[in-house]
Amino acid sequence: MVVTVADLCALMKDAGIKDSVIAGLNAEIPLVSQGLDSIDIPVLAAALEKKYGVSLANVDSSKTSTLNNIVAFLNA
Amino acid sequence: MPLIRNAAISLLKTHLSARPDKTALISGERRCSYRQLWDYSHRFASFLDAQGVPSGARIAIVLPDGFSYYYVFFGCVLAGVVPVLVSTLLSRSEYDFILKDAEARLLVTTPGSPSGEIEQEHFRPVLVDSDESLQRALASYAADVVPYEPDATDIAFMLYSSGSTGNPKGVPHRHGDISFTVETFGKQILRLAESDIVYSSSKLFFAYGFGNSLSFPLSAGASVVLFPDRPTPNDVLRIIEEYRPTVFCGVPSLYNLLLKTSESASVFDSLRLCASAGEALPASIFSEWKSLTGLEIIDGIGSTELLHIFIANRPGASVPGSSGMIIPPFEAMIVDEGGNAVSPGDTGELLVRGSSGAPYYWNRPDKTSVTMLSDGWIRTGDVYRERDGFFFHEGRADDLFKVDAQWVAPATVENALRTHPAVLECAVVGRPVAGMLRPCAFVVPAPGHKESGALIGELRDHIRAQLPVHMIPVRFDFLDELPKTSTGKIQRFRLRDYPE
Numbered sequence: 001m002v003v004t005v006a007d008l009c010a011l012m013k014d015a016g017i018k019d020s021v022i023a024g025l026n027a028e029i030p031l032v033s034q035g036l037d038s039i040d041i042p043v044l045a046a047a048l049e050k051k052y053g054v055s056l057a058n059v060d061s062s063k064t065s066t067l068n069n070i071v072a073f074l075n076a
Numbered sequence: 077m078p079l080i081r082n083a084a085i086s087l088l089k090t091h092l093s094a095r096p097d098k099t100a101l102i103s104g105e106r107r108c109s110y111r112q113l114w115d116y117s118h119r120f121a122s123f124l125d126a127q128g129v130p131s132g133a134r135i136a137i138v139l140p141d142g143f144s145y146y147y148v149f150f151g152c153v154l155a156g157v158v159p160v161l162v163s164t165l166l167s168r169s170e171y172d173f174i175l176k177d178a179e180a181r182l183l184v185t186t187p188g189s190p191s192g193e194i195e196q197e198h199f200r201p202v203l204v205d206s207d208e209s210l211q212r213a214l215a216s217y218a219a220d221v222v223p224y225e226p227d228a229t230d231i232a233f234m235l236y237s238s239g240s241t242g243n244p245k246g247v248p249h250r251h252g253d254i255s256f257t258v259e260t261f262g263k264q265i266l267r268l269a270e271s272d273i274v275y276s277s278s279k280l281f282f283a284y285g286f287g288n289s290l291s292f293p294l295s296a297g298a299s300v301v302l303f304p305d306r307p308t309p310n311d312v313l314r315i316i317e318e319y320r321p322t323v324f325c326g327v328p329s330l331y332n333l334l335l336k337t338s339e340s341a342s343v344f345d346s347l348r349l350c351a352s353a354g355e356a357l358p359a360s361i362f363s364e365w366k367s368l369t370g371l372e373i374i375d376g377i378g379s380t381e382l383l384h385i386f387i388a389n390r391p392g393a394s395v396p397g398s399s400g401m402i403i404p405p406f407e408a409m410i411v412d413e414g415g416n417a418v419s420p421g422d423t424g425e426l427l428v429r430g431s432s433g434a435p436y437y438w439n440r441p442d443k444t445s446v447t448m449l450s451d452g453w454i455r456t457g458d459v460y461r462e463r464d465g466f467f468f469h470e471g472r473a474d475d476l477f478k479v480d481a482q483w484v485a486p487a488t489v490e491n492a493l494r495t496h497p498a499v500l501e502c503a504v505v506g507r508p509v510a511g512m513l514r515p516c517a518f519v520v521p522a523p524g525h526k527e528s529g530a531l532i533g534e535l536r537d538h539i540r541a542q543l544p545v546h547m548i549p550v551r552f553d554f555l556d557e558l559p560k561t562s563t564g565k566i567q568r569f570r571l572r573d574y575p576e
Binding site: 014017018039043047057059 | 508509510511512514516528529530531532533534535536540545548550551552
């Protein structure tokens with residue numbers, strides 16, 4: 001199944017990240033530059049690991065820096 | 077080696093002349109007097125003699141709380157046979173391990189217990205259908221045995237400590253250990269009188285329940301309410317309403333559930349004292365309970381190795397959120413990882429020394445050398461800090477974890493989370509997220525609340541308002557119930573690998 005940016009936004013919402021943060025996200029820009037704080041980043045990582053059964057332990061951070069990068073990583 | 081008094085004689089003999097017909101035990105509609113308790117305990121000792129069970133042999137007791145438990149326990153102690161108190165809630169493989177580890181010569185259990193299915197070379201289990209059937213079976217045995225005269229090093233009985241990982245460990249105690257706990261927590265904190273009626277939700281096979289339902293009330297000539305099953309909050313309310321105990325001993329998770337279950341405070345009006353142990357009592361539960369009932373919950377910490385509570389609050393002077401002060405002549409010391417005493421106010425592992433300390437773990441020299449230190453100090457595995465003589469629990473040494481190089485005590489986060497109305501119960505553990513340990517929360521939602529992104533965001537904000545950022549859970553899982561031991565302690569270690 002192909003993962004989309006919309007799927008990631010829904011995942012973030014279910015993980016408790018605020019709508020106001022999610023609504024303004026640009027899929028091309030690093031998440032840390034767009035208002036996600038030091039908790040939102042590991043919240044997203046935990047949600048990705050739980051939902052998609054992946055481990056991000058040894059994944060280069062560049063692969064998860066933007067929504068588009070995450071989509072590409074999950075669909076690879 | 078000088079002889080000391082047999083523990084059964086110490087606890088029971090004085091009542092035979094002072095109050096033979098006083099009710100010692102209450103179970104349902106039935107009552108057991110001190111004379112009856114003395115009589116059947118001696119008859120069980122005669123039965124052991126007739127079976128040729130020698131002093132020092134081990135007998136496993138896998139029985140629910142009831143009169144039979146006392147007959148068998150005291151009968152063993154009178155005969156110098158070592159009763160091994162084993163939980164009724166274990167699996168067949170766990171019973172298999174314990175029976176073999178203790179080299180049990182005999183097993184006393186109920187029909188249907190998985191412990192009775194285990195084939196042993198030496199015995200067939202003694203099956204106890206009911207207190208009445210055991211009484212009938214013992215009627216033909218003599219009630220006038222000569223009690224075994226122990227020396228100070230003789231093992232009187234043994235408990236099994238479940239621990240969080242690995243096989244359970246046998247924790248032997250000597251005859252004098254019971255009287256030491258009576259002189260400390262019993263007389264200094266509970267201060268039981270003959271008129272007291274005690275009900276403990278924790279069972280006799282746990283050190284906490286053993287003291288609450290056996291050592292303390294029987295030493296005082298008081299009465300004990302017994303309930304054979306694992307009580308639900310509604311069972312506890314019914315028992316308190318029906319038997320009107322004056323002292324109730326529970327654990328924090330049960331107090332929490334009672335607060336959520338009770339519709340009226342009047343059910344508690346027979347109580348003069350409530351005690352808690354097993355895990356640290358959150359200040360919020362202390363305050364809510366006091367608002368509801370007008371009573372303090374006297375929180376303390378003890379261990380199977382020390383047999384009962386060694387640090388406790390004093391009635392009328394509780395400090396909410398603290399385990400209280402050392403109960404002399406127990407001694408306490410907080411040490412760093414090198415075993416050196418920490419500066420006042422700093423955290424470290426709590427060591428305790430006292431005469432009721434188990435001398436060793438049964439068959440486990442490896443664990444003994446780690447926990448029982450050569451100068452009598454026993455490691456508790458609990459992390460504490462001390463301020464003005466009061467000890468504050470920071471978590472189990474095994475439960476603490478570091479996030480961004482800063483310690484997180486799960487209980488601190490849980491206490492904050494529990495104050496949110498949507499949270500019925502919760503547990504926090506450190507789990508790897510993207511390779512780094514992070515706080516992760518497990519929540520049992522309160523009635524009317526369910527999992528949603530909005531609620532998770534709200535819970536996170538609730539924590540954020542109270543605690544530093546590194547303590548905010550990054551993941552929330554909603555469960556119908558938390559994994560717990562039979563005493564109600566949350567088994568955090570089982571959550572670290574959730575879902576298994």
